[in-house]
Amino acid sequence: MARMEARMLDRRKLLLGSAALALSGCKVFDSATDRDSALRNLFASHEGLTRAAQRAVIGDRLAPEFSEADIRQGQRPNGSVNPDGAEYRRMAGTGFRDYRLTVTGLVDSPQSLSLADLTALPSRTQITRHDCVEGWSCIAKWQGVPLGTVLKLAQPKLTARYAVFQCFDAIERSLSGEVFYYESIDLIDAFHPQTILAYAMNGAPLPVANGAPLRLRVERQLGYKMAKYVHTIELVDSLASLGFGKGSYWADRGYEWYAGI
Template identity: 40%
Template sequence: MKQPNRMLRRAFIKGMASSAGVMLAGCSQTDPPTYGHVLRMGDLLTYKAHRLLLPAQALAREYDYADISSVPAIGTTNPSGHKEHGATYERLLANRFTDWRLPVEGSVTRPRAFSLDELKRLPSRTQITRHTCEEGWSAIAQWTGVPLRSVLESAGIRSTARFVQFYAYDGWVDGIDMLDALHPQTILAYGMNGRELPISHGAPLRARVETQLGYKSTKFLRRIVVTDNFDDHGARGFIQNGWSWYAGI
């Protein structure tokens, strides 16, 4: 009985390797994540498998108001001390973000900078979703904001655009592909649990990417850049420290 089992295992492994080869074939500048060693190849396989097998615009589960739980603030809770952008954030915070602007630039036909009031005047979306953390905890919260799609369309997305890069006041830099950027639940949130977004959770504006793990929902947004090609952000990119670029759930 052992020999057939070995044959089955070999056939399974061979089939998986063959599938991986197909999905990894044709990697180009538009294929995330960074391709070059075994861990990044694993990320690319996960990304391609998700995109191949899962419905493109499937919604993450949404909950009832009674399900809202306490959401711990982790990571950066106030970027005022950041060596590069901390002083700017402190000044904006002192003025209650009235002078804050969000530039949207790159592969767009109408680059512009949005004030918080301008974003709030765009059609909004409120959703109660689970923040799933890679460190093992999860919590449910209500988020209110403007769909990222509306902001990108206001700036005029070029037909060649493939990725959206987020830059934050705490130095975090990250990106998502256009499929997630245009997802109906991907929003730029300025409200949490019926109130203004707290500083500890990313005021004045944070991304909510509900189809990926929590660390993809960048807080303290400073700038958005639309790109035609994948960007791992070099030494400043967190994937250099072992994080997965794609963290689909």
């Protein structure tokens, strides 16, 4: 068991190191961010194999969890840190009292849940490491409701395969309008016990910079998978109609969709 865990940690370091190398200026990888890039398509063609191999190795195993003594620094924010949309700013100004999480799509019982509704559900607390594709990591304590608990309330249809997360943070602005962050995971990861919708961090309400009022934590994947400022979860049978069809904002721009570690 110890040897297996050591191999898993070595693999995490290798993946993070490789990602950091790719982001550090290696020109040979520059074209991989182009949607029509042959290099990008080559990488994407092997992603399913990578995902299958990882799941065969780790199965339902939990990501490593730590003690409070291991929390030695504040949780560094990733991605957006302060959405400036009018609706979000209004809710933030009232402590998110009128925030609602919508659960829709391929479900038999669509949900609209307030923050109070979510905090009243059974919660999970976990101290885990956030690994960013840029090469840094932080350990923090997260508290939230298991995503599986919320999805069970909505009663997924048998045809549902993915959970899509829509967020309040606008990543791009252009003449054609704003592009808000979007992400997705499959229902295997959605029902993993460590996949939670976090509303607290290090014993306090989730800060705005870290995704208030609600963010995804999917602990066996890289940080960009953990969508912040989530307002809608839609269950779908295909990702083809989401963004450019790759499954997430960053996958549409050359990153791996699964991003497992």
